[in-house]
Amino acid sequence: MGRTRPCRICRHWFHPHPRTGDRQHVCSRADCQRERHRRACQRWRQREAPAERVHRLRQRLHEAAEGRPAAG
Secondary structure, eight states: OOOOEEOTTTOOEEOOOTTTGGGOOSOSOHHHHHHHHHHHHHHHHHHHHHHHHHHHHHHHHHHHHHTOOOOO
């Protein structure tokens, strides 16, 4: 089977999928996968926040140049 390792979320020991090798750090339980996804999305939002602000500003400027009212 391979080595067991503790899940980073629930701390229960699990066998990683053979194809993932050392990359799998979370077990396959639905709660753990949901938390892993939540944390990944949170990291993405923090990392991409400046780019998102620039994108929203460009959209507002583009809409203003076309004469459409600004949303929000």
